[in-house]
Amino acid sequence: MLYPPLTRGESSPHTFSMSKANLTCYSRQVSLQIDRIYERLTRTFQNPVSTPKISRALAAMELVAPLSKEEISRNSYDLFRVVMRVPISPSYTEEKKWEASRLALQGAYKCDKFLPSVEDPQEILAFLKYHFELAGRGGRDHNEPIQNALRALAHSPGPTIEALRHFDPTEPSFVNNICRLFQNDKPPQLCKAALLFLPLIGDRWFDTPHPIMGPGQMMGLCLDLASVVDRFEHTHDVQKAFLAVLLRMINSPYWRPHIVPENWRLLEYFTLVPDDDIPLRSCIDNPELIDAISALNNPEVLAFWLVVLCWKYEELIPQVQKRLKAVMKEIVPGDNRPHLNACLSMINRRLKAAGEALERSTGPAAGDLGTEIDNLRQARVYLVALRVGED
Amino acid sequence: MFSAVASAFIVDVQTELEPDYEEMNHALLKIIASSALGNIPTDADAAFPVWNGPDGTIIHVQTILYSSLSASLLAALIAMMGKQWLNRYASVELGSIIERGRRRKRKMDGMVTWKFDLVMECLPLMPQVALLLLGYALSNYLYVTNKVVASVVIGFTAFGLLFYLLIVSAATLSYNCPFQTPLSRVFRFLVRFDNEHKRCLRRFGELFGRCLDWFRRKFTRKKNRPIPRSSGTPDLFDWNGPGDRTESPVANPPGQSPMTLNWGLYKSDSDCIDWTLEKSLDADVTMAIARVIPEIVWHPGIPAAPLERFYDVLLECFDCSSRPPTVKQDLGEMAYLSARALVDMVTQRVAFVGSELVRAALESISARHQTMGLRDYEGDSDLKSTLGVFDHILGNWESSTSMDWQNFSFTIPHHSWMSSNLFTHAIPALQTFDSLPSDIRGFIIYSLRLDPPPPAQIVADCLFMIGLVLDFQPPLNALSSPDKR
Helix, strand or coil, X not given: CCCCCXXXXXXXCCCCCCCHHHHHHHHHHXXXXXHHHHHHHHHHHHCCCCHXXXXXXXXXXXXXXXXXXXXXXXXXXXXXXXXXXXXXXXXXXXXXXXXXXXXXXXXXXXXXXXXXXXXXXXXXXXXXXXHXXXXXXXXXXXXXXXXXXXXXXXXXXXXXXXXXXXXXXXXXXXXXXXXXXXXXXXXXXXXXXXXXXXXXXXXXXCCCCCCCCCHHHHHHHHHHHHHXXXXXXXXXXXXXXXXXXXXXXXXXXXXXXXXXXXXXXXXXXXXXXXXXXXXXXXXXXXXXXXXXXXCCCCHHHHHHHHHHHHHCHHHCCHHHHHHHHHHHHHCCHHHHHXXXXXXXXXXXXXXXXXHHHHHHCXXXXXXXXXXXXXXXXXXXXXXXXXXXXXX | CHHHHHHHHHHXXXXXXXXXXXXXXXXXXXXXXXXXXCCCCCHHHHCCCCCCCCCHHHHHHHHHHHHHHHHHHHHHHHHHHHHHHHHHHHCCCCCCHHHHHHHHHHHHHHHHHCXXXXXXXXXXXHHHHHHHHHHXXXXXXXXXXXXXXXXXXXXXXXXXXXXXXXXXXXXXXXXXXXXXXXXXHHHHHHCCCCHHHHHHHHHHHHHXXXXXXXXXXXXXXXXXXXXXXXXXXXXXXXXXXXXXXXXXXXXXXXXXCCCCCCHHHHHHHHHHHHXXXXXXXXXXXXXXXXXXXXXXXXXXCCCCCCHHHHHHHHHHCEECXXXXXXXXXXXXXXXXXXXXXXXXXXXXXXXXXXXXXXXXXXXXXXXXXCCCCCCCHHHCHHHHHHHHHHHHHHCCCCCCCCCCHHHCCXXXXXXHHHHHHHHHHHHHHHHHHCCCCHHHHHHHHHHHHCCCCCCXXXXXXXXXXXXXXXXXXXXXXXXXXXXXX
16 A cells, blocks of 8 residues: 655654654564564463463454564464464364464465465365365355465475375365365465465376366366466466466376367466476377377467477487477478467567566576576577478 | 932931031030030040041941942843843834844844843842842941841841842752742853762752651641542553753753653643643644644643643534534644544543543533544545544444544554554553454554555554553553654
8 A cells, every 4th residue: 555645744853754763663662562472372372271361362363463574474373383283172162273273374374475484284284174174164254264375385385295195185175175266256366376286286186097077177177277367467486387287287188188278378488397397397208299289270389389399309208209300390381480470479578578587686586587598598499490490 | 229229328328428517516516615614625525526537337338339329220221221122123124024034033043142031131130239239238337327226137138148049049959940040040050060969969858858748747737639540540650740850941861761751841741732722812823732732641640631622623623514514624634633632632641541530521522522534524534534533432432333444545644643542542442341442453454454564663553552452561652652643
């Protein structure tokens, strides 16, 4: 929110021409008070014997949770762990426990700016499961706790993937709940959180010998995914998540027929994928894939996929290399030129955007952008070669 | 008057500076008469009277009297000149307001540079000296003439002198002493007490205070009662009344942090406000006062706050014939400032003094009040929210229509003031309802949810309110910091 221009209070010397010393004093007071509040809250939940105290603690948590500050996020996550560990008692009922955990997780993961690392994803998975159950029963809106839990899990992929080994994400109710998060009536931030979480369970959902859901549901998810594409900003992590899911779907014979053109368009992010990315590796090592994509009769998609294969040509298995050459020969350059031009202009556009972003950024982000620019340049070389019909 | 009195005595004593021919004639006639009767005078009686000049005491007395007269006349001269100087300062000169202002400023600067006030303050010193000299001369003269008569004059002169010395001493030691004289000011300037002297003086003061207490207990039946405080109100302020600040009337004493509360200053601020409201009907003055009110801590040492007066000011800004009332044209700022001042005073008085003491004023206001916070006021969120809070204070925080914080768009100073005010309000509200009223909760959530976050002092106030929910003691500095918004 932007404040309107200052029209009142200028007459007072104390109004807002605050000295640096005063500002520092208030900032220090804020930090001290946050520490005191969380210390008291932690003590209350570690020894939850007094019902009025717990009620007051819950009221205080509800008030402090909306504040976006790093200390709040960090302390809230620590408090969440305390809340989840403390056993249920007559004064600390299950209802209060889940309410406290909801508020603590809201304080920790309400905004993208400050996301503490998850130490034990099992607790968050339990929390997520509980809120999925409640959401299934209807009544109160559970979007926010679910969003916070998914955001927390997606923010710490390593521990989450490890924890998911002891969790079944293909369980029908869980699958249904996740799929429901992409529906149009859900808030964009919830969809985004679900999308960022989806790659973590991608291998259990898409790389399976048998489909985990029926064709109708698969089609529905693909359509929902296509509809959420334009609902939030495509930041780097979103682009990566989209591509990871898409590559898993492409590689699956069950999912591939349901991918809609809006999803295929996301192949444009292929240069973001790291070299050791498992879904990409599986895709480019799949000899059937090139024919399957040819069969789609979508020249633009085929052009993209050929660029991807050309880009990774040195790493392709001989069988795929042979098939790629064959397909390239089959293509009449003139027929595919408009699509290749479209691909080329897209790559040029992304190169320009990445170059501008590189000028503004420093540190690890600059490193990522540098890699992306290298990949894009390399892809452009292949694309130009493809356009003029070179082998 | 001094000159006339001194002159009268001078004329009377003047005769003793010349030979007394009547007395000499009387002595000669006595010798002649005695000789004629055949009684030839002998020894001293036969000596012809010879004048050997005036008596030493008379010369001394007359010198002092002339000094007294000169001092009086000099004082009169300077007083006349002072009148001329002041006339020049007060003279109205032609020109634009800016030019006149500039000339007035130049004159004022000159007065400050040439210490005009000190010169004018020292003027009464001369008649005082003249009076002292007159008393001394008179005592001396009468002592020679008649000791009984002299004792009366000496007694009164000594009493006057002693009284004057005590007054000067008291005024030197205490800045707040009302019996200030230029001499005490000079003494205070000249005498810089070191710590040891101060300790001695403090000990002496304590001893004197104990004696005074003893006398008071002995002779005073009725003791002044402190302002009662409601039983439910926390004892937030360790109120001991305004301290005597000998060193400086305005600034905090050296070594005292600027965050330290200066109760006396708030008390004098409130007194100034009372006096100004009583003397002035100027709208600009009222607005200036309304701006200052939130900067004062209305602590228990302040006997009353001008609640009803400001409610009248608020009502004057509204057209109460429509329901709900509308703000009159061009009076939006006045309405806002008076409403803010009113809310601030009521909140502070309830929190710091107790609702019992403001109940009468609030009941009187409630009887006349119509709900004002429902109108949009052309998007003036500051005014609408202030009036809304005032409606709630007069009604009940829980039962009134809740404040729609999310739809407000505050200026930073107002937002900051609102957070400070609600924090003050939260203290008694928590005691009454055992939980924060929903409107205060709404305000905290609204403020903390802002992106980017509001200024640090608003966040601090919100966190202090959250602290109250967790039974933390309210921090005194935060409630009454000098930069109260």
